[in-house]
Amino acid sequence: MKKIIFTIGFISATFFQMLFAQKIVRYDLYVRDTIVNVTGKAKQAIAVNGQIPMPTLTFTGGDTAEIYVHNELNEETSLHWHGIFLPNQYDGVPNLTQMPIKAHSTHLYRFPIIQHGTHWYHSHTGLQEQIGMYGSLILNKKEEPKIPTIPIVLSEWTDIKPENAHRMLHNANDWFAIKKGTTQSYTEAIKQGYFKTKVVNEWKRMNAMDVSDVYYNAFLINGKRENQLSQFKAGDKVKLRISNGGASTYFWLTYSGGKMSVVANDGNDVEPIELID
Ligand SMILES: [Cu+2]
Numbered sequence: 076m077k078k079i080i081f082t083i084g085f086i087s088a089t090f091f092q093m094l095f096a097q098k099i100v101r102y103d104l105y106v107r108d109t110i111v112n113v114t115g116k117a118k119q120a121i122a123v124n125g126q127i128p129m130p131t132l133t134f135t136g137g138d139t140a141e142i143y144v145h146n147e148l149n150e151e152t153s154l155h156w157h158g159i160f161l162p163n164q165y166d167g168v169p170n171l172t173q174m175p176i177k178a179h180s181t182h183l184y185r186f187p188i189i190q191h192g193t194h195w196y197h198s199h200t201g202l203q204e205q206i207g208m209y210g211s212l213i214l215n216k217k218e219e220p221k222i223p224t225i226p227i228v229l230s231e232w233t234d235i236k237p238e239n240a241h242r243m244l245h246n247a248n249d250w251f252a253i254k255k256g257t258t259q260s261y262t263e264a265i266k267q268g269y270f271k272t273k274v275v276n277e278w279k280r281m282n283a284m285d286v287s288d289v290y291y292n293a294f295l296i297n298g299k300r301e302n303q304l305s306q307f308k309a310g311d312k313v314k315l316r317i318s319n320g321g322a323s324t325y326f327w328l329t330y331s332g333g334k335m336s337v338v339a340n341d342g343n344d345v346e347p348i349e350l351i352d
Contacts, residue, residue, distance in 0.1 A: 130210060135188065138188045139186070165186045191215060196212045230319075
């Protein structure tokens, strides 16, 4: 009798393990200083595993993510998993949910994957995100439709040090508006009948275009100014997993090949909708 109970116990324990066994998916991220040349000028940036954007991290629902961050910078860093449900201690906000990852140290983020969809991750330290620390985070369903899938990360680049751009925004410098051609003159405002609004906005030191107000030297798609997917032929169906890794840019997407279908938004499936541009 004892033997039978033991056997049943053994079988059910094995079955239980099979049912709830979580696959550990490990990534090692090496964060290093680098020099990039986007516009013809060599500028300081941060590359992870030698690349900008950071590597695409892919997991499947039910996996346990283990991400080792090897900080080889001479400064602190952190990684935030944008919009991901996880134990608070792994949320990646320095001095709030964790201590900063000190220079030349390793930190482990470990959390179960309990959702799916297209997401992104980025540094939550200073303005490191603006100079390269952003990447695609793909959470697959267990049964994912078998369509070729391409992660796309959109971002922007400025030759100005991000700290300087930040300072210029704080002292309401008009330089970006001049570069973007979004300055507004009193004559224009009066002509349009908006003299009062103009005066009020001047009083508030508010630029005509106060959102998305940094002038960027370049806009990037997967870290390049131009990118081709020449492996696809006309008529092929492709799933683009698009993340906006920009620090302050809204992107407008168009497709010259016909209608695009939107099947998900912010990591949530939606009723597929066809877009006409
Ligand atoms: Cu975020």
